[in-house]
Amino acid sequence: MNTALQWFKSSYSTDEGDVCLEVATGPDTVHVRDSKVQDGPILALAPASWAALTGWLAR
Numbered sequence: 001m002n003t004a005l006q007w008f009k010s011s012y013s014t015d016e017g018d019v020c021l022e023v024a025t026g027p028d029t030v031h032v033r034d035s036k037v038q039d040g041p042i043l044a045l046a047p048a049s050w051a052a053l054t055g056w057l058a059r
Helices: 047-058
Strands: 021-025 030-034 043-045
Touching: 030 047, 043 047
Parallel strands: none
Antiparallel strands: 021 030, 030 043
16 A cells, blocks of 8 residues: 555545545556555556546546
8 A cells, every 4th residue: 555645535425335436646646546445456547547537527
């Protein structure tokens, strides 16, 4: 687990075990992980890719 990153959970997330992602931003990378498996894999995306994904999801 990368403890140097500051992780943020969605405001839509609850503490009742709902499915949720956590996001942490680095200088050149947006990191994404499953909030329930914090020691699990982390997806690393370029900021432009993250922006494209979230823009697509917002449609």
